[in-house]
Amino acid sequence: MTYQFRNVVIAISLGLLAAILTTVYVTNYRKSVQHGQQDVGVLVAASDIPAGTSGAAIVSGHMLVQKTIPRTALVPGAISSPDQIARLVSTQEVMVGEQVTKSRFASSNELGVRAQLKGTLRAIQIAANPNQVLAGTLKAGDHVDLVGNMKVDTNGGGDTKHYDRVVLRDLLVLRAPAAVDAKSATLSSSSQSFNVMLAVTDSQASKLLFVVKNSDPNSSPDGGWALQLRPVTNAADSPENIESIETVLLDGLSPAERARVIGGR
Numbered sequence: 001m002t003y004q005f006r007n008v009v010i011a012i013s014l015g016l017l018a019a020i021l022t023t024v025y026v027t028n029y030r031k032s033v034q035h036g037q038q039d040v041g042v043l044v045a046a047s048d049i050p051a052g053t054s055g056a057a058i059v060s061g062h063m064l065v066q067k068t069i070p071r072t073a074l075v076p077g078a079i080s081s082p083d084q085i086a087r088l089v090s091t092q093e094v095m096v097g098e099q100v101t102k103s104r105f106a107s108s109n110e111l112g113v114r115a116q117l118k119g120t121l122r123a124i125q126i127a128a129n130p131n132q133v134l135a136g137t138l139k140a141g142d143h144v145d146l147v148g149n150m151k152v153d154t155n156g157g158g159d160t161k162h163y164d165r166v167v168l169r170d171l172l173v174l175r176a177p178a179a180v181d182a183k184s185a186t187l188s189s190s191s192q193s194f195n196v197m198l199a200v201t202d203s204q205a206s207k208l209l210f211v212v213k214n215s216d217p218n219s220s221p222d223g224g225w226a227l228q229l230r231p232v233t234n235a236a237d238s239p240e241n242i243e244s245i246e247t248v249l250l251d252g253l254s255p256a257e258r259a260r261v262i263g264g265r
Helices: 003-036 055-060 108-116 203-212 246-252 255-264
Strands: 039-045 064-068 121-128 143-154 161-174 194-201 225-229
Touching: 003 225, 108 161, 108 194, 161 203, 161 255, 194 203, 246 255
Parallel strands: none
Antiparallel strands: 039 064, 121 194, 143 161, 143 225, 161 194
């Protein structure tokens, strides 16, 4: 084999190899393009999904709709089944028409108290001494009533009377106060402050704040209001009533005893 002939053979071989490589590249490229143009199913928001909406509420509220799009238009993390978010809660708002991605959701534990607020429910935090908020006893998830002692001016002459009543019932405890440790237990109760966070409706919030701000602290060393713990199961409520000095002294007495008390005054 002459030197010239060998060079020709090598050139032809390299040409054939280049042609083969080009063919393989073009074939793979076409497959890639065709794969990217394939249609895939994805879930998009049928309506705006506010932050804090549970996956279960999204599914039951028909807030998702199935849509078919080219694979190249698929957003990373987009979901194709409602089961992928059924046990989660949205952490960001999803606008109508957007692809729903799992990155916009988290477990309810990660969302904290926000996962328990919906509709007219609001979270409000108040501070008081440990007796008022049952520090050391109260747990997140408990339900409580708010009892208030209110001072009312009477007869326009500076005379006052006190009335007690259960102002709000069945409030959910979102965050319980810390337990009273041995060191703080030796301090005066008036010098301690323990926070409790409650779930209330927007209208209940104004009543709660009124009682907290206007209950008569001079009538009682514990601030004039308190939370009372409800039973865990089968809780029931007595008829609404207001207590005053008259009801406390006279309720349950016989007519003769009532006359004796009233006459004694």
